[in-house]
Amino acid sequence: MGKKMRILGLSFLLFLSVQNKALAEKKEERSWKDETIYFIMIDRFHNGDKRNDFEVDTKDPSAYHGGDFKGVTEKLDYLKKMGVTAIWMTPVMKNEERGYHGYWTEDFYDTEEHFGSKEDLKILVKEAHDLNIKVILDLVVNHTGYKHPWQNDPAKQDWFHPQEEITNWDNQENVENGWLAGLPDLNTENPETRNYLLDMAEYWIKETDIDGYRLDTVKHVPKNFWIEFSERVKKVKPDFYLIGEVWHNDPRYIAEYNKAGIQSFVDYPLFNEMVRIFRQTGQSLSELNSVWERNKYYYEDPYMLGNFIDNHDNIRFVREVLLKQEDPEKRLKMALTYLYTAPGIPILYQGTEHMMDGAKDPDNRRMMDFDQNKEIETFTAKLGELRQKHPALRRGDFSLIKEDRAKAVFKRSYKNETVFIVFNNDKKDGTVSFSDRDLQKHDLLDVMTKDTVNVKGEKAELFLKGEAAHVYLLQKDKGSPIMFTVLGAAAVFMIGFLIFLYRKRIRT
Ligand SMILES: [Ca+2]
Ligand SMILES: [Ca+2]
Numbered sequence: 001m002g003k004k005m006r007i008l009g010l011s012f013l014l015f016l017s018v019q020n021k022a023l024a025e026k027k028e029e030r031s032w033k034d035e036t037i038y039f040i041m042i043d044r045f046h047n048g049d050k051r052n053d054f055e056v057d058t059k060d061p062s063a064y065h066g067g068d069f070k071g072v073t074e075k076l077d078y079l080k081k082m083g084v085t086a087i088w089m090t091p092v093m094k095n096e097e098r099g100y101h102g103y104w105t106e107d108f109y110d111t112e113e114h115f116g117s118k119e120d121l122k123i124l125v126k127e128a129h130d131l132n133i134k135v136i137l138d139l140v141v142n143h144t145g146y147k148h149p150w151q152n153d154p155a156k157q158d159w160f161h162p163q164e165e166i167t168n169w170d171n172q173e174n175v176e177n178g179w180l181a182g183l184p185d186l187n188t189e190n191p192e193t194r195n196y197l198l199d200m201a202e203y204w205i206k207e208t209d210i211d212g213y214r215l216d217t218v219k220h221v222p223k224n225f226w227i228e229f230s231e232r233v234k235k236v237k238p239d240f241y242l243i244g245e246v247w248h249n250d251p252r253y254i255a256e257y258n259k260a261g262i263q264s265f266v267d268y269p270l271f272n273e274m275v276r277i278f279r280q281t282g283q284s285l286s287e288l289n290s291v292w293e294r295n296k297y298y299y300e301d302p303y304m305l306g307n308f309i310d311n312h313d314n315i316r317f318v319r320e321v322l323l324k325q326e327d328p329e330k331r332l333k334m335a336l337t338y339l340y341t342a343p344g345i346p347i348l349y350q351g352t353e354h355m356m357d358g359a360k361d362p363d364n365r366r367m368m369d370f371d372q373n374k375e376i377e378t379f380t381a382k383l384g385e386l387r388q389k390h391p392a393l394r395r396g397d398f399s400l401i402k403e404d405r406a407k408a409v410f411k412r413s414y415k416n417e418t419v420f421i422v423f424n425n426d427k428k429d430g431t432v433s434f435s436d437r438d439l440q441k442h443d444l445l446d447v448m449t450k451d452t453v454n455v456k457g458e459k460a461e462l463f464l465k466g467e468a469a470h471v472y473l474l475q476k477d478k479g480s481p482i483m484f485t486v487l488g489a490a491a492v493f494m495i496g497f498l499i500f501l502y503r504k505r506i507r508t
Helices: 002-027 069-074 076-081 118-130 154-159 172-177 191-208 223-236 251-260 268-278 286-298 317-323 328-341 374-389 391-395 480-507
Strands: 037-040 086-089 093-095 105-111 134-139 212-215 241-244 345-349 399-404 407-414 417-424 430-435 444-446 459-464 468-474
Touching: 069 076, 069 118, 086 212, 105 118, 105 191, 118 134, 118 191, 134 191, 134 241, 154 191, 191 223, 223 241, 223 251, 251 268, 251 286, 268 286, 268 317, 268 328, 286 399, 317 328, 328 345, 328 374, 328 417, 328 468, 374 391, 391 407, 391 417, 399 430, 407 430, 417 430, 417 459, 459 468
Parallel strands: 037 086, 037 345, 086 134, 134 212, 212 241
Antiparallel strands: 093 105, 399 407, 407 417, 417 468, 430 459, 444 468
């Protein structure tokens, strides 16, 4: 009997450990919320092929500047070093004249010749995948380019809505059916047009093996189109990612598109607050927490949202800072620290890591300079590395645990990892002190500087330079060896007790 008992006990332990391992592996499977996205405007990124440089004029901000698929492929190693795990590229389809940005489609089934061939695009995707980098393509279904040939095709007259600019932005029907900035508005209610667009979306996934779409002008296309669209693309690839551009300040309005199957959005309400708070000293950070509280309430999964401080449609963050006559390097470091440590997927627009400046479009789309600012480049790469290394920064909960005018402490925890993100948004140096039960018997490690901060009891007192942010990792419990002994003894006792019960049952 004794032998059987031992086998029973061992099998039980083995079963527990296998089950725990399986559970842990399942939970840690890479998800879209773990990604760090880098946003590339193909024409303005890197010129890898001079043979497609016709009509290129780098002096004209509205002309082609020479960037292409080969250029992106050549820079994949650079992106990998930046801690990037996914890229979002501006539309790749053949555009009409001067459509360097890609949003003026001429042919939905061909690539833009300035960027390269379909083969070049496939090589880009393949090489990105080899580096474990996912690829998201920008997709426009709301409109075509100004001079699209369908407009003169008698068979395609009902492929467009009647030519009429959007005038009432509070009227959803007008927002959906009106022409945006004079661009021919596609009639997605027409089954023929709808099927053409759905087939096209499916085609690019099958043809190039991309992993997601960034959906342009989502609010200008009816929700019932997006419902069918999401179903179709997810049939091709179940984990296909959709991140929608619903340019709006109200999360309730944006979150409505969750119901249409779009699981993520670029977070414009957060963008507005981040720019307002980080471009100038003295601002309280509390509104950042309010945005998160609202996001948790309205979205299906707020961790899927895409966070950004820069994009191709807005004045660059650095310019916002300069307009306030503040220090761009300090301000940018703070904003980037929040971007990479707050819940949601960071989206870095090309050039932000080189402190690139730029006023409104097209000045915010200057050709990428890979040597402009090595200091910020290294800083951003470090943040990218931290986000990958610490699950608490990707999946942890988030709360504002201390707020004192322009100083703030955010706490994030995931499983047995805890981080504190501390901001001093004042011009002057100062001490940030805060209490937290988890600080008991723990020290804090500054993950950027590797300095250890000794903690007394449940209180931490941190000295921060003016306009600075630090990320602190809660160190392992100082008393952990004792904890292990206690837990070990408890386990032995439990097994003994089970054996005792089993024996008792056999006897009776
Ligand atoms: Ca080129
Ligand atoms: Ca429309």
